Amino acid sequence: MLKEHGKGFIIGIAAGVFLTIGILSVGRYFGIQLYIPGSATQQVYDKSKVIEKCIDKYYQGEIKDEELANGAAKGMVSALGDKYSQYYTEEEYEELLKGINGSYVGIGVSLRQEADLSVRVAEVSEDGPAARAGIRENDRFLKIDGTDVSAMQLNDIVSMIKKDSNDGRTILITVERQNEKGEKQTLDTQVVCSTVNVISVTSKKYGAVGYIRITEFDKETDEQFGIAVENMRKDDVSSLILDVRDNGGGSLDSVINMLDELLPEGELITEKSKKEGDKSYRSTDKSSFDKPMIVLMNGRSASASEVFAGTLQARGAAVLVGTQSFGKGIVQAVFSLSDSCGGGIKLTTAEYFLPGGISIHKKGLTPDIEVKNEEEEEKDKAGEYDESRDHQLQRALQLANGGQ
16 A cells, blocks of 8 residues: 655655665766765665766767666665565656556556466446447456567556657557367557546445445545445445455555545554554544445455455444455555656555454455355456356345345
8 A cells, every 4th residue: 555755754765765766877977975874875885886987988889877766776776575565767756656546548448467478458447539439348458559569578568658758648558368169369459549537436236235345445435435334324225345356555645535435433454564653544424334244355355455354344334245355554655756856656564463463464354255256267268257156246235135
């Protein structure tokens, strides 16, 4: 999950990173030498000067100081050994904030990368550019404007599509799709990029049972969720299914607000950090949902999704149905470096604990009722979702209607 911090909170970190990643450019043009005995800054400076001399003397290719500096910064954060911490260039940081803020320039799809590095469409935004162009869930991306992306990293593919300069631009996306007979087809699709407002909450009813799906937690999610819950109250549903399957997380603030919408006054989570110590969150008495609730989750329900589902489970407010969740119980904070070296940095800053001091990091949440879903395999064959084969959803509906 991500928490955006103001510029003023990170002067110390910004200065430290600036000294480290700016050293190549500063050293080359101004000859400035800054030493803090025994510090990482001194060691980085010493090593970077040796590497710089080797590059200048032997490297057969174009040298760009900014790219060297960005590479040094990324390498320094990568050396932490924490896959959730990352340095962002100025362009990457701007794109990150757009995703958190709930709108971006792109085509309106969520992508996932499989173990074999293939990238497939996890979800298509309704009425978005991709949906209008005919791209479907589970399509495999092969090419973008003729460039082979079949084995590219997911972030690199996203950066080719999701950027302001693409607004109004038509891009050619080549996808692989399986037909009803299981035969692979290659299709060229022209998609016009535009501003996409992320709809992270959708809802409907199955008779007297309410259903709300939450695909991510961004700054707009809690407001969308509040509207959906209020509509369920007005419709006087008998019970509510909350679906956070395949939801990789997002904003902690949104999760807290959404839990406050559902739960009466009481403990939510505790956040333990090196800088701020223990910080506890509690729900208020402003509202609550007093009907039975069921949460659907799977192995790709992570981070903020686990806070949401785990707190409802720990408070005895909901039954969890599905499979073991991902197990990410740590918090990332995003810091702006725009006042110093530019860009931003995401660092793991805290660990959270559910009510009762429960930690799920590297363990995940255990469902109250385990249901494995064969829908994934069926969808791979047919290319389309069929809720009648969604065993997790069907089990939840059975429970919601009074079944055991």
